[in-house]
Amino acid sequence: IQQTVTNRVFLQHRRCVAPIHHRYASTQASINNEDTEQTIYADGLDQLTGLSQATRNRIRTMKQRHDEVLRLLHEGGDPTSLGKEMSTLREMSAYCEKVAEIHAERTSLEELLEETEASGDEDSKDMIDEIRDELEELQAKLQPLSRKMHKSLIPVLNPDDVEELTSSDAVIDIRAGTGGDEACLFAAEIMAGYEAIAKSGGDGGKSWDVEILSCSKTDLGGVKEASLAVSSRGGGGGSYGYESFDVSLDDKPEAEEDIAKKLLQQLGPYGFFQYESGVHRVQRVPVNDNKLQTSAVAVGVLPAIPESQVSNALPLDELKIDVMRASGAGGQHVNTTESAVRITHIPTGIMAYMQEERSQHKNRSKAMRLVAARVHSLRKQQAMQERSNARSSLMGGGDRSERVRTYNFPQDRITDHRCKVSVNGVQSWLSDGSMVGKFAPPLYQMERDDRTAALEEELEDSGKNGKKNSKI
């Protein structure tokens, strides 16, 4: 018994000391040995037999980039852009280090096993069993780790868009469609919902500013059309940055609410609202009727251009600015309270008419912001069409004329037609706008699944072609 205890203590001691040395060595080894296909990497990733060679190499590239970004940060590189890149890489890096740790432990245990078996000692049978148990335990940790790493290959937010999704403000256009007064009433309700959820920061924390850029109402209190500006005042999403990362190894999949919560916290106003773009259909019995009516409201969400960049985005010579023009000499000759402004962007034909404010200056400023957001959005869509065949309508926020959601009052159910999620309690979801935060996470997941499928295709192709390193 005395012997066994000593051996156990010895075992634990070896386990503590060895891995640190091995971890740095293995990283070094992996950098030097990339040239041949037959190379055996010492970073332990090859233990993950569930992942293809191409996937493992992709992971290696991510880890290398992580270490490089870390070095650049320490050398004084730009913390904003590097920090954001770091956020997309730290999870994978932490997993890699865990894998390397396990690999080092296994290696030293296997050595110990060899030694002990070779010694031929009678007493060593217990120790051999213990070592074998430990090795099995370590082996078992690899499976869930492997799964997590596979998931981590594809970041939750598309890296091409992450800047916009986390920090851009939003311009939201709402327009009542078919259904007359009913549609206008529903438009007013949707608008109130968006305002409410925006003011509570989109579930992320700090409240966002809501500014009504324009709003034309009906006599019954409905809204024919309106434009809102939602701004985080530079705050962006609640938490997005380089933080220390805790690697959990248990096999419990992360709770859906926690995943959703983490996602929502990262999103800025544009990222939060972007999937509201499209046609919202409502089915209910109008106040003054007893027949079920279907009406529609069209929503468009655009990234807002920061005020300081509006004049760069829209050079004056591309604009036609029309104001209420008095006949005669103008200026002091005439006293007018007509302050309406129409701004037309000549190259694209995009136009905004603003008469909300009593000051012409303010109307002009609001109209500029609207035009800037719409022109930017149009240009982005054109660029995207040229760039790729979008896999699904989810890439880039979707087509405004696509029917995205149905609010069925008699059945008390809201259904999103894209992610196929339904919730009960239309009124309560609608009145505080919480439906936005409910449907956004599954939609982001769908978009992520698209990217995952695309990556898997790519890795399959590269595997078939014998390429060992895929592009990131």
Added chain:
Amino acid sequence: QMSEEQCNTFQSLLDRRIDLEPLQYIMGQWDFHDLVGLKIKEPMLCPRPETEELVEFVLEEVSELIRNRGSTNERIRILDVGCGTGAIGLAIANRYCDEVQVVALDVLPEAVELSNNNAKTFLANHVGKKEGLEVNTIYEAILCSADDFTNTQECNTYKMDFDIVVSNPPYIPSKDMVTLSEDVSRYESDKALCGGDDGLDIIRHIVRRLPEWTSGNCWMEVDDSHPSFIADWLSPGSQESARLGVKCISTYKDFCGRDRFVKLRVL
């Protein structure tokens, strides 16, 4: 449903409007630039939208001055000649309350009072937050004409050395006064509108005094007949320009496409 008292009030307001009284006077206030609810009283001139553009020119220059001067506690000094409701100077002070000091002139005591009143309204919040800061550190209107705003041997009261001079002086030529619509001619002050025969009387006073006030730029809103004339009169290198010590740098159109603004500089 309105009460009888409300109906009567509403009716009397309507009557005033039917009588062509300007809406701003009836309401007692209107918005100008970023100032919401600027108090406006007869007979001071109701601010026009063109004047908002004048403010924007000055704001751009103030912003540039701030950018180029480095760190300092000294305020950028602005002179608003013919302040009326205080609109121009206050729009500037409102945007740059930590960086500017506005002195505003008018010949009507009611205008001086109204301007200082408006200043209290718009600047009180900001002043309250800082120890030892008074409204008149940022904005002060005084009763004085352009011509009288000068220091002599006997009377050396005024601190000059302004960085920017801005004005929307009375500029309507006398002959045009009869063409004005009734809501202007019957209610707004002649003194705020008429600039003499060619409309340039006050402008000439300003130009004469300009080198005493500043070594920088002067922005003015003028009659659409004036910019080309002034560009010629004060053309750089011309005799008049040399004599007066002022040159015209450029002219600008307003959003209606009319010649409206001039930028002058002291030589």
